[in-house]
Amino acid sequence: MTLEVVAQRMGVSIPDRRTVVGLALALVAAALVLVVTRPAATVPILVAGDDLPAGTPLAELDLDVRRVTDATGLVVGDDLGELGDWSLARPLRRGEPLVPSLLVPPAVHDAPAQMSLSVDAAQAVLGRLSPGDRVDVLLTTEVPGEPSTTRRIARDLFVVDVVVTPSAVGGERVDLLLAVDEATALVLAGSRPEDLDIVRVGP
Structure with missing residues (x-):
C-alpha cells in the first residue's frame, strides 16, 4: 500500500x-x-567632535566615536588609549576622522627642531630603523698614536622619518630625520658622519 x-x-x-x-x-x-x-559588521573609529586645532594634546580635544564598516587607514577604537599625549599635525574639521599620518608624538613637541643625518648603513643598524624608533648617537674620535675613544653625544632621539638609498660607493646610505633640541643639533652638525654610529634603543 x-x-x-x-x-x-x-x-x-x-x-x-x-x-x-x-x-x-x-x-x-x-x-x-x-x-x-x-x-x-562595524568597528569604532575616532572623529573630530568639533573643529580641532593642531599642536594640542588629543586628550584635551573634543573627539567623537563613529562606527564604520571599513576602517582602513583610520585610528580604530572608542578611546584614545596611549594617544592622549599625541597631537594633530594640522587642524581637523568637525566630523573628519583621525588618521595615523596626522598624529604627532609628544617627543616631537619636546624637541620641536628637526635635523637630517646621513650615515652608512653599517653605522646605522644596517638600515633597520623605522619612524617612531629612538636612537642614541655615538662619536668615535681617533688621535694618531693614541687609542680611539667613543662617547655618546646624543641620547634617546626620536626618529621622525627614515630613507634608505643605494650609496654611490656601494652599499646603502641611511638618511634619518631626527627630532632634536638646539644643543643636540649643534653637536651633530659639528661631527663628521663617518665618525658617527647610530644605536637603536628600547622604549
Missing part, C-alpha cells in the same frame, strides 16, 4: 512535487534575503 493511499484513507493530503519544490525555493529565497539584508 502506497503512502498516498494511506494518506487518503486517513484524510491527510500530501502536497505534490511542485508544491514541495516551491516551498523549498521559498525557504531558500527567505534565507538569502536574511543574509543580504543583515547589517555589515
